[in-house]
Amino acid sequence: MGIPIIAPSLFAADPGNLEQAVAIVGRSGARYLHIDIMDGHFVPNLSFGPNIVAGIRKRSKLFFDVHLMIEYPERYTLPFIDAGADCITVHGEAPGDIDSVLRICYESNVGFGISLKPKTPLDAFKHYYSRCKLLLIMSIEPGFGGQEFMSSAPERIAEAKRIREELGAEYLISVDGGINPVTAPLCVAAGADILVAGTAVFNSDDPANVIRRLAGQ
Ligand code: DX5
Ligand code: ZN
Secondary structure, three states: OOOOEEEEEHHHOOHHHHHHHHHHHHHHOOOEEEEEEEEOOOOOOEOOOHHHHHHHHOOOOOEEEEEEEOOOHHHOHHHHHHHOOOEEEEEOOOOOOHHHHHHHHHHHOOEEEEEEOOOOOHHHHHHHHHHOOEEEEEOOOOOOOOOOOOOOHHHHHHHHHHHHHHHOOOOEEEEEOOOOOOOHHHHHHHOOOEEEEOHHHHOOOOHHHHHHHHOOO
């Protein structure tokens, strides 16, 4: 088991002080910043648009891991890439044109990922996995932070790992929702490469310490 990549989720940061949140993550040793995009349709909540991503891009060299929880993600793929995304992850369940998203990412030399809600069978989008930089396993229903980790997630992570071996694919396995120092080791043991954590990091008095603990250090 290697050291997982920690991807603090900006959605849980103080919305009035995103600059400070980005600076804290930058100093913490985390390499990724997870940025949740919600459209009020695919999930019943709203979050950031490309202008916010462009604004924080000016203040951060972190890898921007953009998680689109939106319908018709092909309409917004290029705006988020232009804003500074390093990887665009879309939901397999969302209406829209995944092939177009994949093509735009490929042409822009930006990573492409697929995310699956907790009840979506993992093999439903298998035909895309060999072209994915990451496979994002949701361990909560998407839309809100601060929810409890679903105990089904480690088995799904293990299944994602089995599928990766079967396909000879190279995607990173990411897990998102309810990740904290108690649930993180369960995910790493099952094969997670990336841990997305919002509340555990930003509701803490010492985010850098939580990030180190999540990485098992
Ligand atoms: C929820 C988002 C998550 C969220 C995680 O839809 O995709 O990234 O910010 O938040 P916590 O860590 O609080 O579960
Ligand atoms: Zn997310």
